[in-house]
Amino acid sequence: MERRVYLDHAATTPVDPEVAEAMARVLREVPGNPSSIYAEGRRARALVDTAREEVAAAMGADPSEIVFTSGGTEADNLAIRGVLKAHRPDPDASGPHLVISSIEHHAVLDTAEDLERHAHVRVAVVGVDGTGRVDPRDVADAIGEATRLISIMHGNNEIGTIQPIDEIGRVARERGVTFHTDAVQTVGILPFDVRTLPVDLVSVNAHKFYGPKGVGALYVRKGTRIATMQTGGGQEKGRRTGTENVAGIVGLGSAMRIATERRDGEAEKQRRLRDRILEGVRARVPAAVLTGHPTERLPNNASFCFPGTQGEALIVALDLEGFSVSSGSACTSGKTEPSHVLLAIGLEREVAQGSLRVTVGRDTTESDVDAFLAALPPIVERIRSVSAEPLSASAR
Amino acid sequence: MIERSEAARPEARREQQDLYSAAAVDHFTSPRNVGGVEEPDGKGSDTNPACGDRTTITVRLRDGRVTEARFRTFGCVAAIASASVLTELAAGRTAAEARALGPGDVISALGGLPERKEGCALMAVGALRAALVDAQVRARA
Numbered sequence: 001m002e003r004r005v006y007l008d009h010a011a012t013t014p015v016d017p018e019v020a021e022a023m024a025r026v027l028r029e030v031p032g033n034p035s036s037i038y039a040e041g042r043r044a045r046a047l048v049d050t051a052r053e054e055v056a057a058a059m060g061a062d063p064s065e066i067v068f069t070s071g072g073t074e075a076d077n078l079a080i081r082g083v084l085k086a087h088r089p090d091p092d093a094s095g096p097h098l099v100i101s102s103i104e105h106h107a108v109l110d111t112a113e114d115l116e117r118h119a120h121v122r123v124a125v126v127g128v129d130g131t132g133r134v135d136p137r138d139v140a141d142a143i144g145e146a147t148r149l150i151s152i153m154h155g156n157n158e159i160g161t162i163q164p165i166d167e168i169g170r171v172a173r174e175r176g177v178t179f180h181t182d183a184v185q186t187v188g189i190l191p192f193d194v195r196t197l198p199v200d201l202v203s204v205n206a207h208k209f210y211g212p213k214g215v216g217a218l219y220v221r222k223g224t225r226i227a228t229m230q231t232g233g234g235q236e237k238g239r240r241t242g243t244e245n246v247a248g249i250v251g252l253g254s255a256m257r258i259a260t261e262r263r264d265g266e267a268e269k270q271r272r273l274r275d276r277i278l279e280g281v282r283a284r285v286p287a288a289v290l291t292g293h294p295t296e297r298l299p300n301n302a303s304f305c306f307p308g309t310q311g312e313a314l315i316v317a318l319d320l321e322g323f324s325v326s327s328g329s330a331c332t333s334g335k336t337e338p339s340h341v342l343l344a345i346g347l348e349r350e351v352a353q354g355s356l357r358v359t360v361g362r363d364t365t366e367s368d369v370d371a372f373l374a375a376l377p378p379i380v381e382r383i384r385s386v387s388a389e390p391l392s393a394s395a396r
Numbered sequence: 397m398i399e400r401s402e403a404a405r406p407e408a409r410r411e412q413q414d415l416y417s418a419a420a421v422d423h424f425t426s427p428r429n430v431g432g433v434e435e436p437d438g439k440g441s442d443t444n445p446a447c448g449d450r451t452t453i454t455v456r457l458r459d460g461r462v463t464e465a466r467f468r469t470f471g472c473v474a475a476i477a478s479a480s481v482l483t484e485l486a487a488g489r490t491a492a493e494a495r496a497l498g499p500g501d502v503i504s505a506l507g508g509l510p511e512r513k514e515g516c517a518l519m520a521v522g523a524l525r526a527a528l529v530d531a532q533v534r535a536r537a
Contacts, residue, residue: 310449312472313424316416320425337447349448350470386430387470 005368006324009300009361010157010185016210019255023212026247034244035235044246051253055217058260059202060193067218067239068249072184072205075218076107078229078240079180079201080151084121085227087148095144096124101134101152101163102344105182107203108151109340122146131293132161132345140171149178154192155185158328158341158357159292160301162186169198178224184208184216185298188259190267200224204256206248210362211255215248266362271299273360273369278302280373285380289351291342302358303328305347308384309354317379323372328355416473417507423477428484429466437534440526444519449475453483453523455494457531462486462494465524474509474516481505482520495528497521 006014015023026047032040034048049063056063069075084097100112102125115121124142128134134152143150150172155162165181172179180201186192187202188209194202202219206212220226220239232241259266281288281304289305306314311327318325328339338352358372416424432439436454443450449471456464465486467479482502486494499517503509509517 308470310470310472310475313476316421316424316473320421353448383476386427386476387468 002322004322004324005364005371007358007360007364007368007372008324008326009364010160010208010298010357010359011326012207012213013210013361014363015207015212015251016255016258018258019211019251022254023247023251026250030246034246035233044244047246047250048244051249054253054257055204058192058256059187059204059219060195061219062222064237065194065220065222067220067236068244068252069216069218069240070214070245071207071216072105072182072203073107074240075184075203075205075216076105076151076180076182077111078218079203079220079226080108080111080149081115081229082226082239083149083178083180083201083224084115084119085229086225090146093144093146095146096122096142097146097148098122099124099126099139099142099147099150099152099177101126101128103128103132103134103156103159103161103341104151104153105157105184108153108182112151126152128161128344130346131296132156132159132291132341133293133296134163134168136164136167136171139168140175143171143175143177147175147177149180151180151182153185154181154183154187155190155298155301156292156341157185158339158355159303159345160185160297161293162190162296162298165199166197172200173198188256189263189299191263194219194221201226204252206252206255209255209259212248212251215245215252217252262362267299270360270362270364273364273366274300274302276366276369277358277360277373280369281376284373284377289347291345291347291355298359300360302360304356305342305351306354306356306380306384307351308387309380310383310387311353311355313383314354314356314379317383318372318375321375321379323375326357326359328352328357415510416477417509419481419505419507420473420477420509423480423506424473427467427476427480429464429480430468431466432468433464433466436527436531438527438529438531440523440528440530442519442522442526444471444475444515446515447471449516449519451475451479451519451523453479453520453527455486455524455527455531457491457535460490462489462491462528465494465527467520467523469520471519472513472516474513475519477506478502478509478517478520479523482524486524491528491531495525497524 032044034045052063182203184205200221205216291303342352433454437457441452451469465483502517
């Protein structure tokens with residue numbers, strides 16, 4: 001088996017062995033439905049309750065404020081659709097109902113678009129600067145009489161930029177607007193405390209911090225008006241009905257507990273590795289463009305554009321040499337629209353096409369990073385030599 | 397019957413695991429005829445409007461035959477591999493034969509392309525045809 005170096009932890013992380021063990025035990029030994037009142041059911045219920053406490057504790061929340069979902073996408077959908085459904089919009093009020101940013105994940109962006117198209121929801125999209133930061137004053141300016149919800153992510157999955165959600169949250173509070181943040185890239189990775197952060201709804205995703213795929217949570221601050229999207233047996237206090245994914249929820253809970261225990265040490269270690277990549281690429285690859293904020297960025301994210309290259313070509317070339325990385329413009333569907341995030345930070349289309357995202361994780365070592373830094377420059381060079389006239393030739 | 401379909405399944409999966417055929421990977425990692433023909437008889441470009449990829453092909457003709465074709469491509473693996481293999485396919489053919497080469501020829505020479513990558517083969521073909529038309533126009537001038 002060839003040696004692989006996995007550098008795509010923003011896409012997903014491998015399940016922590018302790019988490020996998022805890023989940024396997026549930027699948028083997030806990031057959032009950034948490035809604036049943038006999039012994040098997042009570043045992044399943046107890047596991048779900050413990051996981052809820054673990055998730056709540058990691059965020060400074062009360063367990064009653066945690067709603068389990070099938071992941072980050074569902075948490076985002078529930079937050080946005082749920083809040084807008086609960087606040088029946090006043091037809092005479094002016095301004096947008098929903099305010100988002102131009103670099104949101106598709107789970108937010110496409111949900112907003114869908115509501116705009118099919119539910120007459122008015123959406124305002126706030127832009128970002130060249131580093132991908134939202135200016136809280138722009139959010140304040142976008143708010144109107146009719147505005148019921150602001151949804152702006154915490155850490156961007158592509159370029160790693162961290163938004164000033166404390167300031168945006170204060171704006172929302174002052175104006176009496178509910179504030180949702182998609183924090184799937186930060187909860188479990190950076191300190192996140194709802195006792196100090198003025199946020200009302202927070203999306204969380206287990207597989208971003210070494211938990212299983214297919215399970216996540218939405219934090220809903222007490223008193224936040226939110227309606228359900230699906231109807232049924234009334235689980236999760238009716239906010240997310242459907243029999244609980246007990247093993248997945250146990251996995252989420254233990255992954256969250258472990259991530260919190262290891263958080264500060266990991267953030268520090270990964271930040272060092274990340275900086276090694278940032279500096280190494282800058283030194284070895286000519287004309288590399290750093291994307292995202294130089295300092296206000298996720299500790300594990302290094303992202304670039306290499307003009308004259310194309311994302312898919314970079315990914316395939318690195319894959320052939322054993323490295324797993326990603327791009328904001330992977331042309332797998334035959335249609336390389338460069339990502340909306342890269343365009344939103346003002347990159348030229350052709351530059352944005354050559355994007356590469358490298359995200360380190362718990363198991364990444366210095367020698368992994370060095371191997372990557374050795375493999376990358378000749379690949380960029382080769383792809384560039386296919387795409388463009390060499391300088392000497394064009395000068396002739 | 398059941399045994400056969402069970403046995404066929406892992407095979408199919410292995411194929412699906414490889415995004416690109418060995419031939420496409422080879423043309424991508426070791427592209428043939430990169431660059432431009434010096435003092436070309438014809439030069440043509442094509443872009444794929446769906447993705448912004450671009451290929452330029454230059455050709456040299458002797459006695460109505462393509463003696464040399466070279467390419468430059470800004471684009472994905474399929475775009476690079478298509479142009480690379482097409483420069484090989486074109487060499488030695490008459491201009492008319494080369495103009496008759498279609499995306500199907502490119503795709504089969506590469507041992508297939510992933511779904512929805514046909515546009516990449518079409519772009520290579522478009523660039524070659526444009527180069528050959530250019531050569532014809534220049535020859536008449």
